[in-house]
Amino acid sequence: MEQNVFSGLKILAFSWAMVGPLTMKFFADYGATVIRIETSKRPCVSRTSAPYRDGKPGINRSGYFNHFSANMYSMALNMAHPLALEVAKKLVAQVDVVSENFTPGVMEKWGLGYEDLVKIKTDIIMLRQSGFGSKGPYRDLAAFGMTLAAIAGFPNFIGWPDREPLPVGVGAYTDGISPRYAAAALIAALDYRDKTGRGQLIELAQFETALSFILPGILDFAANGREPVRSGNAVPYAAPHGVYPCKGEDKWCSIAVFNNQQWVRLCEVIGGPEYIEDAMFATLLERKKHEKALDAIISDWTKGQAAEDVMTRLQAAGIPAGVVKNAAELYNDPQLRKRNIFWPLPHSEMGEFTHLGTSFELSDTPAQPYMPSPCLGEHTAYVCTEILGMPDAEFIELVQEGVFE
Amino acid sequence: MAALLQGKAMLSGCRALDLTDEKGFLCGKILADLGVDVIKIERPGGDPSRRIGPFWHDIPDPEKSLYWFSYNSSKRGVTLDIETADGREILKRLAKTADFVIESFAPGYMDRMGLGYGALKEISPRIVHISITPFGQKGPYKDFQGSDIIVMGMSGIPYLTGDSDRPPLNISLPQSHLLAGADGAVGAMVAHYHRERTGRGQHVDVSMQQSTAWFLANTLPYWEMSETNLGRVGAMRSMNARESTQRQVWPCKDGYVFFFMLGGETGAKPFRRLVKWMDNEGMGDEYLRNLRWEELDMGTVTQDVLDHIAKPIGAFFLTRTKKEVLEAAIERNISLCSLSSMEDLVGDRNLRDRNFWIDIDHPELGGKLPYPRQFAEMSAQSISTRFRAPLIGEHNGEVYGEIGLSLKDLVVLKQAGVI
Numbered sequence: 001m002e003q004n005v006f007s008g009l010k011i012l013a014f015s016w017a018m019v020g021p022l023t024m025k026f027f028a029d030y031g032a033t034v035i036r037i038e039t040s041k042r043p044c045v046s047r048t049s050a051p052y053r054d055g056k057p058g059i060n061r062s063g064y065f066n067h068f069s070a071n072m073y074s075m076a077l078n079m080a081h082p083l084a085l086e087v088a089k090k091l092v093a094q095v096d097v098v099s100e101n102f103t104p105g106v107m108e109k110w111g112l113g114y115e116d117l118v119k120i121k122t123d124i125i126m127l128r129q130s131g132f133g134s135k136g137p138y139r140d141l142a143a144f145g146m147t148l149a150a151i152a153g154f155p156n157f158i159g160w161p162d163r164e165p166l167p168v169g170v171g172a173y174t175d176g177i178s179p180r181y182a183a184a185a186l187i188a189a190l191d192y193r194d195k196t197g198r199g200q201l202i203e204l205a206q207f208e209t210a211l212s213f214i215l216p217g218i219l220d221f222a223a224n225g226r227e228p229v230r231s232g233n234a235v236p237y238a239a240p241h242g243v244y245p246c247k248g249e250d251k252w253c254s255i256a257v258f259n260n261q262q263w264v265r266l267c268e269v270i271g272g273p274e275y276i277e278d279a280m281f282a283t284l285l286e287r288k289k290h291e292k293a294l295d296a297i298i299s300d301w302t303k304g305q306a307a308e309d310v311m312t313r314l315q316a317a318g319i320p321a322g323v324v325k326n327a328a329e330l331y332n333d334p335q336l337r338k339r340n341i342f343w344p345l346p347h348s349e350m351g352e353f354t355h356l357g358t359s360f361e362l363s364d365t366p367a368q369p370y371m372p373s374p375c376l377g378e379h380t381a382y383v384c385t386e387i388l389g390m391p392d393a394e395f396i397e398l399v400q401e402g403v404f405e
Numbered sequence: 406m407a408a409l410l411q412g413k414a415m416l417s418g419c420r421a422l423d424l425t426d427e428k429g430f431l432c433g434k435i436l437a438d439l440g441v442d443v444i445k446i447e448r449p450g451g452d453p454s455r456r457i458g459p460f461w462h463d464i465p466d467p468e469k470s471l472y473w474f475s476y477n478s479s480k481r482g483v484t485l486d487i488e489t490a491d492g493r494e495i496l497k498r499l500a501k502t503a504d505f506v507i508e509s510f511a512p513g514y515m516d517r518m519g520l521g522y523g524a525l526k527e528i529s530p531r532i533v534h535i536s537i538t539p540f541g542q543k544g545p546y547k548d549f550q551g552s553d554i555i556v557m558g559m560s561g562i563p564y565l566t567g568d569s570d571r572p573p574l575n576i577s578l579p580q581s582h583l584l585a586g587a588d589g590a591v592g593a594m595v596a597h598y599h600r601e602r603t604g605r606g607q608h609v610d611v612s613m614q615q616s617t618a619w620f621l622a623n624t625l626p627y628w629e630m631s632e633t634n635l636g637r638v639g640a641m642r643s644m645n646a647r648e649s650t651q652r653q654v655w656p657c658k659d660g661y662v663f664f665f666m667l668g669g670e671t672g673a674k675p676f677r678r679l680v681k682w683m684d685n686e687g688m689g690d691e692y693l694r695n696l697r698w699e700e701l702d703m704g705t706v707t708q709d710v711l712d713h714i715a716k717p718i719g720a721f722f723l724t725r726t727k728k729e730v731l732e733a734a735i736e737r738n739i740s741l742c743s744l745s746s747m748e749d750l751v752g753d754r755n756l757r758d759r760n761f762w763i764d765i766d767h768p769e770l771g772g773k774l775p776y777p778r779q780f781a782e783m784s785a786q787s788i789s790t791r792f793r794a795p796l797i798g799e800h801n802g803e804v805y806g807e808i809g810l811s812l813k814d815l816v817v818l819k820q821a822g823v824i
Contacts, residue, residue: 005599018622026591045671050704051623051630057704063626133782138755142675142740146653150663151731151742153750155654157577158566164640164654165661165744168576169565171642176620180587181435185781185788187594188415188439191601192786200785208761209780211750212431212475213583219471220459221747222774228747233554233575236458241554243563243572250636252573254558320550324558324573327628327635330618333559338544339615354629359619360592361541363522364607365599 004031005365009190010387012037012091013072014100014107017045018145018172019129019206021068023179023186024099028071029358029367035091035383036069038376039078040405047376053350060349060375069373070343070355075384076377076404079110083403088112090388092120096193097186099127103142104134114201123199125189129182133205143206145172152210157217159230174210181209239287240266243324244299246307252324253302253310263287265317270301343369380404415786416440419597421505422496423480424487427454427579428613429509429537430476431586436505436593437479438780438788444499444804445482449822451797461770467797468769474794476586478765478776482795483804484824487518491823496520498808500528504600505593509537512547522608532606533596535589539581541612551613553579560617561624568639581613588616649708652715657743660727664741666714668703675740682733683721690717751775765793798824 009032013024021036028034038044046065053061060066077084088110092098098117100107107113107128117124128134131143146167149155154173155165170176185202193199211218220226233242233254241256257263267276275281275297280290287294302310307323314321325333331354336342343355350372358367384390384398398404417440423433424446437443445452455467462469486492497520500506506525508515515521515536522534536542539551549555554575557563567574592609600606627633635643640654642665655662666672680693692713701710722730727743734741745753756762762775779789801824805815818824 005595022620026595030595049623051627051633053630055631063630064623067623067626132755133759136755136758138735140738141735141742142738143742144665144740146665147663147740147742150661150744153745153747154576155661155663155744156746158574160568160571160574163568164656166567166574166639167653167663169562169567169637170620170622170624172622173620175622176584177587180584180591181780183591184435184439184587184594185783187591187598188788189783189785191598192415194601198785200783202784203782204780205759208756208759208777211761212777212780213580214578215475215777216459216472217578218747218750219475219774222751223461223471223772224459224463226459226747228577231577233572233577235554235577238552243554243558243575245572252558252564254554254563254575256552256554258552315549318550320552320555322549322551322555322559324564325561326564327561327621327624328632330561330621330625331628333618335540335544335546335559335612335614336618339541339612341615341619354625356619356625359616360588360612361610362592362596362607363610364605365595 002368004368006030006032009033009097010095011035011097011099012095014098014102015044016101018068018175019178020099020101021046021072022175023101023127023129023182024072025068025356026179026183030365031368031370033073033387034071035073035075035095035379035387036374037077037079037088038074039076040376041078041080043376058349063350063353066347066350066353066355066373068356070345071370072374073379073383074374074376075380077380078403078405081401081403081405083398083401085111087384087388087398087403089120091383092117092124094387095124096190097125097127099186101129104130104139118199121199123193123197125186125193125199125202127182127186127202129178129204129206131205132207134203138207145175145206148174148206148210152207153214153217154210156228156230157214160232161230163230165230174206177213178204178206178209234291236288239284239291240294240298242295242298244295244302244310246302246310247305248307250326251307253307254322254324255298255302255310255314256320258320262319266314266319269313269317269319270298272297340367345369345372347372348375377404415783415788417442419504420444420502421507422446422499422503423507425507425509425537426452427457427472427476428539428582429507429535429586429589430454431583432507432535432537432589432593433480434476434478435587435590435780438790440786440788441505443480444800445477445480445795446485446496447482447797449484449486449798449824451484455797461767474774477794479791480795481800481804482798483801484798486823487520489821489823491818491821493519495805495808495810495823497528499804500525500532502808503529503532504597505533505535507535507537507589507593512536512538512542526606530605531600533593533600533609534606535593535609535611537585537589537611537613539613541615542610546614553581556581556613557617560614561621562617565624565635565637567637569637573637581617584620585611585613585616649706649711651711652719655719655722657722657730658724658726660746661744662722662727662730662741663744666703668698668701668706670699672701672703673698675738678737679718679739682737682739683717686721688717688721688724693717763790765790767793769796
């Protein structure tokens with residue numbers, strides 16, 4: 001494996017669902033050895049979620065888990081087994097970071113709270129990301145990304161005026177937010193440790209990191225006493241601004257006009273130069289007033305054309321426009337294809353499968369697809385013998401005891 | 406100011422020049438919270454992004470944009486016109502003192518100004534240059550116009566958001582800017598870690614489209630593995646590839662509860678606690694009580710069963726307020742949440758208990774505003790929102806003084822429209 005930014009760094013990851021693994025991706029994709037502790041006794045919810053390869057369920061066949069787990073090692077260790085803690089402690093002694101995203105108390109129950117870890121390795125860095133944090137009255141409430149997005153207020157900004165507030169379509173939206181903050185904090189802590197020799201405890205609450213993403217709404221309430229109003233795709237500062245129907249089933253193109261120049265060009269492209277000076281549409285204030293009529297005019301023009309053509313024609317005229325893409329279109333998106341976001345890798349049970357790559361690109365030390373997503377326990381022997389230096393006899397004994405299930 | 410920039414913050418001693426508009430604010434904000442001295446550089450007269458609402462007391466003034474406040478706190482601010490020769494020279498002098506340069510101009514603009522990564526690297530090989538744009542620095546869409554609704558649509562979330570009988574929906578607070586900004590901060594930190602070990606900086610290319618498309622949960626595998634394009638399900642969550650659906654948005658007495666049922670052992674525990682709560686409140690239901698929840702497989706469950714479960718629960722929620730539901734969920738550990746209003750969030754007892762909100766003074770406005778105190782709690786260092794966003798050119802004297810410009814120089818530069 002060629003050298004990358006985090007080569008040599010070792011992280012022990014106790015992860016559940018997506019927040020943990022997505023955080024770890026930022027390290028594994030740049031060369032860190034991320035050892036994920038799992039057990040077949042209680043496999044991660046992402047391993048037991050559809051879709052499965054060929055529709056056949058199996059802990060190594062989930063497209064959901066395997067999508068975002070490239071470059072990670074999997075060690076099977078059943079923490080409920082009485083001998084597991086000793087193995088885990090030996091691992092702690094060998095790593096730089098312990099990461100976890102359970103509800104508070106789980107790590108303590110196993111004897112792996114921060115105080116316990118420091119006794120094993122004085123400069124350990126522990127990263128914790130629960131739903132609500134380890135202190136405070138909500139700490140024990142089990143949370144999912146979808147329910148966290150609700151308590152953080154996101155659905156207030158999603159919906160039509162005449163209908164109910166809605167979740168973000170990807171469900172666990174906040175699962176994509178917290179890992180970024182966590183990774184930034186963890187790298188800062190690693191840098192600090194390298195310079196001072198001191199480790200530390202980092203704690204994030206997913207509820208709290210999500211709030212930064214709606215802060216203008218909160219300040220609007222604090223300053224003006226205003227609550228958000230659901231407004232579909234309309235915004236106060238632009239018209240047209242929406243998603244318009246195109247040729248085909250469920251095909252759409254979004255269009256947004258922010259200034260007079262774009263408005264004039266739009267009228268020209270849609271073959272309606274008369275609208276440029278039309279009293280109903282000539283100014284933003286008038287367009288906002290007659291937005292429904294305006295949207296009808298635009299829709300009349302878009303609905304006979306392919307979304308791709310609408311986008312291309314408008315973009316050629318300098319007007320913001322874009323196909324509203326479904327999964328198939330994202331896979332084939334010519335722009336994303338030029339980026340490092342899709343990693344097709346051969347997987348022993350999945351066959352050739354597209355793993356999630358990186359969300360940003362570094363010029364000199366790019367993220368690399370080192371290896372496919374792991375099967376559960378695939379690296380148990382490697383970790384025990386290579387990283388822990390465990391004698392074969394001891395390893396076999398522990399296998400027979402059922403520690404590595 | 407100097408005192409505020411010191412202390413235990415992790416990256417104190419580092420400096421970032423932040424030339425972004427709203428597309429990239431969050432990158433510098435995260436670095437600033439980590440202790441970096443972030444200098445927001447605006448054009449003379451103020452950045453156009455100060456026109457983004459909402460505004461303090463609804464007064465549309467560039468010094469009253471709540472959007473600007475949200476993502477520029479903990480940064481210092483100067484004005485500088487980098488399209489003038491003097492402005493470019495000053496930027497280069499600042500770059501000599503900087504560890505990070507963050508910008509969100511159209512691809513190629515910085516190069517045309519003679520300030521692209523190639524030029525900055527000449528000035529300081531340590532510099533990490535972060536570019537945040539709608540589609541990135543390369544590829545066929547790099548020159549496309551991309552506002553939030555455009556980029557979001559091209560990244561997959563709106564296609565999945567909204568009701569099936571209506572157009573795809575965007576989130577009305579721009580999210581692609583924030584996802585990209587946060588990625589910019591992570592990229593900056595990865596590059597920083599590398600730079601601290603090798604002395605070499607690099608370029609970080611962030612695309613709002615890529616940052617947004619990076620988190621689509623199981624959407625992409627569904628297509629790759631079964632040629633299923635997941636679609637919009639509105640308030641209903643689709644089970645087993647759209648064959649049956651269950652409600653995830655439940656009206657209650659004064660708002661909404663967000664809740665969905667999981668099968669098997671994982672779902673059984675919270676579900677039984679909910680059923681018990683309903684029993685205690687005299688609204689128990691025979692069907693729910695007798696349900697063999699552990700055996701229920703959400704991959705094969707029928708619509709009929711889901712409807713039988715939903716009916717009494719829905720009726721029960723309608724008799725309770727959102728606060729009552731949330732409090733019961735906390736007390737009984739039922740994995741649901743109610744939808745918070747902005748008022749709920751400001752007063753939320755968990756956030757208050759954790760001292761999450763920090764009221765920061767805006768003396769010019771004669772008031773305070775609540776900001777997130779910190780995005781993470783770190784035992785060895787303090788990271789926090791330190792001070793309000795800068796006024797236009799607020800730190801010109803201070804910052805330009807630090808690179809040796811005299812007051813006399815500043816008077817000249819001001820008159821020439823450079824600062």
